Ligand SMILES: [Zn+2]
């Protein structure tokens with residue numbers, strides 16, 4: 001019964017649109033039908049085997065978002081901008097189901113399961129990159145009620161954008177400028193310095209390093225950076241993919257063990273844009289947690305949301321020490 005209800009809800013949506021914000025010079029996706037997302041009953045989950053919405057047997061699964069902000073069925077995207085300008089929110093919004101087990105936390109998946117999740121990220125990235133309308137593929141996860149996640153079933157998401165999102169654009173410009181001026185990759189330079197300093201390094205293996213950036217905006221903000229200068233998921237070899245899975249597993253366990261409960265966080269896989277050459281870009285994963293102490297959350301209020309300046313109440317050096325000590329210890 002709920003399955004039929006969900007299906008009707010999902011099929012009845014109108015298309016979403018992009019509106020140009022002339023003051024900030026960026027696109028805003030307006031998808032008002034997302035307000036119609038149903039409050040689901042406690043005992044029914046569309047992501048669980050048996051729901052009728054997913055295969056009865058799956059390990060990891062790519063599920064098309066029922067309420068997508070970006071959709072390939074929307075009218076085409078035009079990059080032309082102007083006052084009161086709208087265009088089609090063409091693209092994709094997928095849900096990546098990490099496990100068939102409804103109650104399993106991302107920190108309980110284990111390295112082998114993370115390996116399968118990474119395999120799905122890579123496969124979908126390749127597919128989306130082959131579509132000439134796609135400019136950027138963002139792989140990410142929101143986790144925790146405090147972040148606003150309505151579904152406890154372990155999952156992440158993949159958005160395909162018809163433009164390069166503004167924060168990615170800014171990072172690309174910084175990295176491109178640094179390479180031009182210093183003749184070295186910005187990320188490689190930071191990674192070398194973090195390894196030499198070592199106070200902010202949390203865990204590492206042969207192919208990846210997890211550290212709390214000196215300049216972190218969020219409490220316990222972490223970056224997993226590839227040791228090799230690689231631009232995207234598709235370029236990793238088998239050994240590197242295995243190392244990424246095992247470091248993800250370690251980091252997620254450490255986060256949940258830091259305060260003894262699941263850490264509300266955003267995880268963003270940063271890869272090169274779908275089109276063009278980006279030799280200055282270097283693959284990394286950003287973790288943006290919002291828990292700033294055992295009892296306190298960090299909100300994005302006026303200074304952050306309204307002015308774009310972040311106030312971080314924690315010091316990366318101290319938080320890195322606590323995260324190094326949190327289980328599992330790898331040093
Ligand atoms: Zn479920």
Ligand SMILES: [Zn+2]
Nearest residue numbers: 185188229282
């Ligand atoms: Zn690099």
